[in-house]
Amino acid sequence: MLKVGINGFGRIGRIAFRIGLSKHSSEIEFAAINTSGSMPCSGWAHLVNYDTTYRKFEKEVKSEEVKAPEAVTDDDPLMGYLSVGTSKIPLLAQKDPAKIPWGKYGVDVVIESTGKFTTPEDAKKHSAGGAKVIIISAPVKGGNVGTYIIGVNDFKGETDVLSNSSCTTNCVAPVIAVLHSKFGIEKAALTTAHGYTDDQNLQDNSNKDLRRARAAAENIVPTTTGAAVSTTETIPELKGLFDGRALRVPVITGSIIDIAAVLKKDTSVEEVNQAFIEASQNQLYKGILAVSDEPLVSSDIVGRDESAIVDLSLGCPNRPFDPVFCAEKIMEPRGRGDEHKFRYSQITDQIYIGSDFCKGGVCLLHSEEFKALGVKVELNLSQEENELPPKELEVYCWLPVADGDSPSPQQFDIGSGIINDAVEAGKTVYVHCKNGHGRSPSVVAAYLIRFKGYSLADAVGLIEEKRPESHIEEIQKEALRKFAEKWSK
Structure with missing residues (x-):
């Protein structure tokens, strides 16, 4: 069983924890969680149990306090434990990633979800404590660290530090991969209407980005997105050909992305929709890409497992400028949190090899x-x-x-x-x-x-x-x- 550690128990860390417990408890084990130390154990348990976006957790998470956060030391960062059923998970408070004792708890893989340690040098500090593989839950900043998106370019163990990029990239990349493989993309652009995140302000306040300085729940906030560029890290032949902008809108989660693409082949809405329908039925995209022809809105897709839901009713060809295909709307159900999806197949037992066998093999x-x-x-x-x-x-x-x-x-x-x-x-x-x-x-x-x-x-x-x-x-x-x-x- 794979032993997983989490560094950063905010939105991404807690939702990854919930998903692991509810859907993959037979494949992974959470061996340790490192927090900011801003709350006692009971506070972290409460935030796992009760979530405004995804509602009350189906499992009961209890806490056991060993010491107050202010009493932890570099040599002993243990605050206490979170208990789920028979599992008892150490809860730590260590600000230096190089000093987190992952090896003590047998951790194989660390989910780096603080948003702070996103350079290769900072992420690799987890190795000093015994981590074998580090997954950065955000676009990496500088260095030679690969970006891997499930269903697009799968990780093959090339390195001990990798990036799972952003939630928007996880939504966009499979869609662009399908368009590019079927029709070829000459250039493309996206606009995402994205739910606000916790780096924005509830009330107008100081921020180096004066648009983000404004109240998130009362404004549509134009800003940047790195999702298009991050997508080209997974599909290198599109580098320099794909860019985008973002609008932060007053919803807590559930986002939509509008893609305009100049395609290499003449096509139609029907052909493009059929390509997405076929992709959604392909095992490669199972649980990653889905389609819908229902008149959905953002709240309808909150909590869905897929990275992207392609709305088949919203595509439109820009005539007479074939082969331009614009306004492919993609619902992004996961907001800022459910980026880590662990997928496993079941065990079997029977095989025949050779053309002489033609029934059940x-x-x-x-x-x-x-x-x-x-x-x-x-x-x-x-x-x-x-x-x-x-x-x-x-x-x-x-x-x-x-x-x-x-x-x-x-x-x-x-x-x-x-x-x-x-x-x-x-x-x-x-x-x-x-x-x-x-x-x-x-x-x-x-x-x-x-x-x-x-x-x-x-x-x-x-x-x-x-x-x-x-x-x-x-x-x-x-x-x-x-x-x-x-x-x-």
Whole structure:
């Protein structure tokens, strides 16, 4: 089980804590929480239990005080505990991230959600206390730290410090990824009408940004957003081609984004809407991107799990300037808080490899062998989605992986989960296989490792025995080693 620590128990930290407890308690364990020390333990428990935006928490969180916040020291920052059911989570108050004793509590991953330690140098200070991986819950400031958005560019363990960017970026990036992959984007701009945040003022007061100095609940406040630029960190070919502005509006959460994009292909509202409908049904975007044709307003989407909800009724083509597609409205349900989404697939157990098996198994095939087998489920790991899936398919999932690259841990999880569901239902799975590339065979190997108890060597050996031309490359073997370590725990 993955042990998680939280540094910064404000909006993002508390909502991440709620989500982890309510939806992922079997996969992650909160091992320690570091707070600002501005309240005793009872105060932090109260703010978890009662939330103006997301209402009363479904679980009861209790507190146990060891010492008052002003009595903590660098050597002993423990204030007390939060208790949820049988779990007892240490609550700390240490202002220096280098002095937080993550190692003492066995923490693997730290969610850095203070909003203060957003440079690589500051975030890496958590390593001194024993943290192995640090996720910055905001756009990173300077340095060479990767930005990763679930469903767009999945983290593959390249570094021990990464950024999950902002809530708006998590909403925009999957939508831009779909538009760009289907139609190509020449340039784009966005405007977000965004709920106000706690760096604004309730009453007019001092602020270096004189617009943000004004009362948040009484004004529409024009300001900047880094969401467009952050999106191009996840889709590098759009750098310099995407920008945006923001309007902070008097709602506490539930935001909307208007995207205007010049597309490379002539298209229509119907074609663009269909692209989003198909993406919402793709396992890659499950829980990330949804669509709606209902006449919704901002309060209707508060509390929804998805990063983005595309409103199909609000798109409009800007004639006669094809291929301009403007005013694609996207509802952003998560406001400033629910940025950390942990996604896992379920465990299974049955596999067959080879074109000689055509009922209830996994076929690692070439496209010319596809139609003869009565396949109902296809996994496509090509870099580009070359053609529409056949109508006879019941499930089609595109997990794009570049030539010579490896599927990400999330793609291994998703792919093996799809195989499991199909095999249990007695359906044949077609894993799209291309000579000279080990992308698809590596997903089958992950399935063998995870569900059949194979070692990496045995899984690779079986695949190469059945399909000698399906060579799993070193980059994929290294990713599989990490995958095997994860599922052996």
